[in-house]
Amino acid sequence: MAGLEDLYREIVLDHYRNPRNRGELPCPPAQRAEGFNPLCGDEVVVYADVADGVVRDVRFGGQGCSISQSTASMMSVAVKGRSLEEVEKLERSFKSMMSIVTDGGETASPADLGDLEALRGVVKFPVRIKCATLCWNTLTETLRS
Amino acid sequence: MSATAPMSATAPTSDLAAATKTDFPLLARDVYGKPIVYLDSAATSQKPQAVLDAMDAYYRTVNANVHRGAYHIADLATQAMEEARAKLQRFIGAASPREVIFCRNATEAVNLVAHSWGRTNLAAGDAVLLTHMEHHANIVPWHMLASERGVELRWLPLDDDGRLDLRHLDQLLDGARLVAFSAMSNVLGTIPPIRRIADAAHERGALVLLDGAQYVPHMPTDVAELGCDFLAFSGHKMCGPTGIGVLWGREELLEAMPPFMGGGEMILNVTTEGFLPNELPWKFEAGTPAIAEVVGLGAAVDYLDGIGMEAVRRHDVSLTAYALRTLTERHGETLTIHGPPEPAARGGVLSFEFGEVHAHDISQVLDTHAVCVRAGHHCAKPLMRRLGAVATARASVYIYNDRSDIDHLAEALDRVGDLFGPQ
């Protein structure tokens, strides 16, 4: 059995208890998208303010489990100030860590993921992978709009 | 039990569970080296050896397609299937086996009514009355019908204890053609005043469909006493296999309804011009049925009859009372249990919230202690919204659970507190 400590790493719990960038952004100029996990009813809202191909600011809201909430928090820190290409790379790297992207997606070195690296253990708990990818999919939606 | 004591089964064991637990092979397994504590019977029950044996024996000795073969084992297979139908007829107090339609599950049974009865009898302006505690299986088929036919959906509200609020029942019934509601909530355990609602509906000329998915496995069931017109339930929550369920309907209603699906088995005659539907119940059973599953469900009914549904209900009430008491005593400050507070008003389903901890995290931690509970919206999103919850954790009991299972749950919740509680 994968131990709980693989899942609930201290950094993860810290982002869960003290979420960074929780809140809203005025739309416009920011864009907004909502994501749902039909399995457990988790909901996430992601706001992103993009100018000149750079994510200037990002906020998230919604309700969910420790994994979905902490991922959103870590993701917000990781993407803030990054170019859209860098964000896409991060997402691919994260999803390859979650074993979702398998076509050589792990182009960024693990260090690039920053705190998100702490979520590596989620892959041992297959039902929770969706919790960790919900906010990424929602961010993609936001950036597309 | 102190927090440091091992999870021992020192609590007295219910007589029923002591007698039945060993009938269920799965309950002998362990999870991560610990004995399994299965508290998710509202999702699906475990299966007794007698059911596994019946299905195995069917495949080993009688397997043949039913109703069409003029040879010995085909006859035996047909008999096995129709004997099971007769058992189900007796089990729910139906007037005739012609009223017992086999389908895949409660969901399909509700869809059958919505499709066949609904599309024949409902038009724009007609209303269907549902409640705020329905499972999606008894919501979405009506949404589909509503958008197709312009049928209005109405909702009976709940009070803060999770009971149906019937103050405006008469108004809500005005213009309603059907009342479709759960006889036992899969989230709150609430058992509504079924007869009272059914009588009020009939007075107003509306029919009554009961979602018996939770009720039938746990309560003595008599369709005449309940006063309903249709009853839907699943075999897999009552010790039977998956893939088999029942729609019971009053014969004259079923007679007047058009077939649901078309194909073999459901016809008397087919020509290039058209078809003549078969008699009840086969009119609604298109294609080769789940014969082994029907046989398994028949064995499940025998098994439950052997215990007696009165005894099943007594066991549920007593264990629910113990669970409410134990969990509240131990975790009262952090724990919110939804639904009516009196054990006699509810089934053995306990949905709870534990502080601010998300249900997913609760069930994840409980899992490491081999405690199986469900987490999520339990296919009842309108109800979750009413409760103001995104998700709840749900522990549900059945005949094989005993007090030690509840003690394990209570103890494992301490570990949830350790990990997620205030730092």
Ligand SMILES: Cc1ncc(COP(=O)(O)O)c(C=O)c1O
């Ligand atoms: C109250 C209620 N209705 C309907 C259903 C649907 O049952 P099934 O999925 O077996 O069709 C369930 C089971 O989850 C239920 O609890």
